[in-house]
Amino acid sequence: MLIAPSMLSCDFTKMGEELTKLVSAGADWIHLDVMDGHFVPNLSFGLPVIQALRSTSDAVFDVHLMIEEPETYIDRYIDAGADVLTVHLEACKEDPARVLESIRERGVIAGLSIRPGTPAEEVYPYLDAADMILVMTVEPGYGGQKLIPACVDKIQEIKTYAAEHGKKILVEVDGGINLKTAPAVRLAGADVLVAGSAVFGAEDFAAAIAALRGE
Ligand code: DX5
Ligand code: ZN
Numbered sequence: 001m002l003i004a005p006s007m008l009s010c011d012f013t014k015m016g017e018e019l020t021k022l023v024s025a026g027a028d029w030i031h032l033d034v035m036d037g038h039f040v041p042n043l044s045f046g047l048p049v050i051q052a053l054r055s056t057s058d059a060v061f062d063v064h065l066m067i068e069e070p071e072t073y074i075d076r077y078i079d080a081g082a083d084v085l086t087v088h089l090e091a092c093k094e095d096p097a098r099v100l101e102s103i104r105e106r107g108v109i110a111g112l113s114i115r116p117g118t119p120a121e122e123v124y125p126y127l128d129a130a131d132m133i134l135v136m137t138v139e140p141g142y143g144g145q146k147l148i149p150a151c152v153d154k155i156q157e158i159k160t161y162a163a164e165h166g167k168k169i170l171v172e173v174d175g176g177i178n179l180k181t182a183p184a185v186r187l188a189g190a191d192v193l194v195a196g197s198a199v200f201g202a203e204d205f206a207a208a209i210a211a212l213r214g215e
Pocket of ligand 2 (some may be wrong): 006017032033064174194
C-alpha cells in the first residue's frame with residue numbers, strides 16, 4: 001500500500017518545506033494535481049512549479065493531469081520531473097493507448113484516470129498500455145470533498161477484471177480519502193491512496209500517513 005499525499009492542500013507559500021515534511025513523514029509518492037480551468041473548473045499549478053520542486057527533491061512525483069488534450073504536454077511534464085504521469089481518459093483527443101505508450105517510452109509510469117461518471121469497463125481496452133488506473137472518487141477539481149461511495153465498487157471491478165485477464169495494473173484512488181473512508185478503499189484492493197485534506201488537516205503528518213496505510 002502506497003500513500004501519495006496531495007500537495008493541493010498544502011500551504012502554497014511554502015511548498016518546498018511542505019514537500020520535505022511529507023517525505024520525512026513517510027509519504028511514498030508526492031501527488032501533484034495539475035488543473036487547466038477547462039477539463040475541471042479550477043486552476044492549480046503547472047510546469048514551472050513542478051520543475052522548481054524537482055530541483056529541491058528526489059521524491060517520486062505522481063503528476064495527475066486534469067487538463068484537456070494532455071497528449072500535447074506529455075514530454076514537458078516528464079522533463080519537469082514526473083515519475084508517474086496520469087492522464088484522463090475523457091480528456092484525450094488522441095487514442096489513449098498511444099498517449100500512454102508515449103509516457104511509458106520515456107521510462108515513466110503511465111496512468112489513466114476516470115471521473116466518477118465513467119464506468120470501469122471503459123479502461124479495460126487500455127490495461128496493456130497503462131501501468132496504473134486512477135479511480136476518482138470525487139468529481140475532479142477540488143480538494144476536501146466527500147468520497148462518492150458508488151465509485152469504490154469500480155476499484156474491485158478493475159482489480160478483478162485485471163486478475164482474470166492476467167493484466168498487471170496498479171489501482172490508485174483519489175478523492176475524499178480519510179481515516180473513515182480508507183479501510184473500505186483498501187479492502188476493495190487499492191494499491192495507492194491519494195490524500196490531500198486528510199494529511200494536511202492532521203497535526204502529525206507521519207501519524208496520518210501511517211493510519212491511512214492501515215498501520
Ligand atoms: C481533486 C484532486 C485530488 C485532491 C484530493 O481533483 O485530484 O488529488 O487533492 O483531495 P482530498 O484528499 O482532500 O479529497
Ligand atoms: Zn489528484
